[in-house]
Amino acid sequence: MMSNSTKSIKKLVAVSLAASAICATSAFASPVIKAYQVNGDIKNIGVESSSWSKAKETEILAYPQTTIHLNDKKANELNDGNKAKKIKVKALTDGQNIAFKIEWADKTESIQSGNAIKNTEFADGFAVQFATKYDDPLKLPYIGMGSQDRPVMVYLQKAVAKLFEPNGNGEVTMQVNRANAPKFEKDLERFDIDVAHLARKSYQKAFVAEGFGSMTEIKDKSSDFLMDMKFKKKLFGGSNWEGSVVRPLNDTYVKIYNDPIPVAFAVWDGDKMNRDGLKHLSTWIIVEFDGVVSDDKLKKEFDKPLENANLKNGEELTKANCSSCHNYGAVHEAASAYMAPNLSNIGGYSTTPYLIESITQPHNVIVPGYNANAHTNFAWYYGDKESGMTSAMPAFDYLSEQEILDIVGYLKTLKAEVE
Ligand code: HEC
Structure with a gap:
């Protein structure tokens, strides 16, 4: 026989489930990032630019991507029980380009040294993903790197030390001790330029992808972009990464008009051996252009009532x-x-x-x-x-x-x- 108290517990459970069914809809309302229109060129914008101060910040969530079970015991242990991360996003446009800045908490700065070939060390990093086609909200690319016939464009930056490494082959044995710098004079200058060039080329990349493992790097000039990434210790404990990316509104791969567009964000934690699909990933987030009133087809479908x-x-x-x-x-x-x-x-x-x-x-x-x-x-x-x-x-x-x-x-x- 059921006691009175069990009965009331049962009732409570039923009530709270009903409540969560209601919450479900409001909690699912999609966040919207507003791209703020600025005067002046944002083509060379980095995380430190003063232009960001004008843009409104939107908080989004990135969830631990648990899709594929890695065959790496240590990494699995480190990532067991991961929680969702808050990411603060700002967006700007100057009518020619669109720029995003993201900020997320990370306790440790993990910079990969060497030329990213060592596999015991992993870099913090971030990616910003665009859908090459987004007119039909029912047919957006798969969030994890696109899928066949639904390509995405991904901008990826990893925190990798710019090594003093002269030949570009990843040979670090020829590194020069900075204390001896005066002896090298002009050579050192030349090397620094080479290294800066190599590091940018190697660790800020643009890809077109139709699924994991199908990433094709865009190496020609058909995609012009700039990325930036800085680690910031906060005055009262904690620390953050800030990252930014700027790209033209229109290029060969993605054409952005004044309509709302879907954009997704991902962050990697090097300290937790994050790489590839082991990361925090957002869903498609809607970006609207400030001051432009339009029919937001994406929002209607994303927020389709589940009440x-x-x-x-x-x-x-x-x-x-x-x-x-x-x-x-x-x-x-x-x-x-x-x-x-x-x-x-x-x-x-x-x-x-x-x-x-x-x-x-x-x-x-x-x-x-x-x-x-x-x-x-x-x-x-x-x-x-x-x-x-x-x-x-x-x-x-x-x-x-x-x-x-x-x-x-x-x-x-x-x-x-x-x-
Ligand atoms: C026979 C095994 C099997 C059954 C049963 C099955 N699935 Fe799947 N499911 C898969 C496989 C394999 C994939 C990956 C391939 C693909 O994307 O279709 C997948 C993919 C998915 C995805 C995409 C996952 C992602 O990370 O994007 C979802 C969502 C999903 N299934 C939900 C369901 C739901 C809900 C049910 C029950 C109604 C279900 N599946 C039943 C095998 C199964």
């Missing part, structure tokens, strides 16, 4: 249909870690349209994890780019619209707490 989602039912449907392949929050280790993407933070870095599409049409956007060659037992997809790829995930297109809504509402709650 009618029954989270409890969503949780049960997810358990019944998805947990044999996917790990996430509560049933953490039920499936093999290599079987399918880990969904523990999927609510943090996915939009509603992406989640609906993932469930009903999994072949459209394939998370390029393991293929049959890499892991015969755990292929995430079959085929290849040439012959076409099919997902190992079945299409759940037989679920009702309401059931899909319930699942998506529940998936939206899967995300780490904020740090």
Whole structure:
């Protein structure tokens, strides 16, 4: 027989679930970054520029990317239980260029020395990602480096020491002790110029990508951009990185008009051996142009009402249909870690349209994890780019619209707490 107190606890649980169903919608309202219009050229802007003072700051969240389970015990331990990071973003435009500045907390400054070949040392870093096509909010690129036929453009900077290394081959044995600098005079000057040049070329990069492992660096002049990154110790404890990137509004890869555009941000913590997909990642964030009134198609779709989602039912449907392949929050280790993407933070870095599409049409956007060659037992997809790829995930297109809504509402709650 159920005691009175158990009954009231049950009731409480039901009430709080109902409350969270309501919160769900308001909490999901997308943040919007306003690009502030400035007079004067911002082409050479860095983190220290005074122009930033005019722009309004927007706080966004970046979630630990848990998609792929790394085969690195130490890195996994260091990143276990990671929380979401707050990132403060500002944007500027001068009518020709667009610039972003981001600021995030990091306890330690991890600068990679050598020429980034040593694999025991990892750099702090950040990336800003653009969708090459963004007119259809239902068909945005996959957040982790794009997907086939939905490319992204990524600007990446890593904190790498500018080494005094004369030949550009990464040979550090020829480094010069600064104390002996006077002996080298002109040579030293020449070397410094070379090194500054090499360091910029090597560690501030622009890529076009259609999925992990398909990143193609843009090496010609078709993409003009400038990045900057500075570590700042705060007066009363704590420390921050600041990073900035500026690019033309229009280039061969991404054409930006006055319409709202989606932009995503990622940060890496070198101290936690972050690299590649092991990082903190935001979802697509909307950038609007200050003073321009337009129909924000992105916002309408991103904030598509989930108030009618029954989270409890969503949780049960997810358990019944998805947990044999996917790990996430509560049933953490039920499936093999290599079987399918880990969904523990999927609510943090996915939009509603992406989640609906993932469930009903999994072949459209394939998370390029393991293929049959890499892991015969755990292929995430079959085929290849040439012959076409099919997902190992079945299409759940037989679920009702309401059931899909319930699942998506529940998936939206899967995300780490904020740090
Ligand atoms: C047979 C195993 C299997 C089942 C069952 C399954 N999935 Fe998947 N799922 C996968 C694989 C493999 C991928 C990666 C390939 C791809 O993107 O389609 C994936 C990808 C996803 C993604 C994209 C993940 C990301 O990081 O972007 C989502 C979301 C997802 N599944 C949700 C679900 C939901 C919800 C269910 C249940 C209704 C489900 N899956 C059932 C195997 C499965």
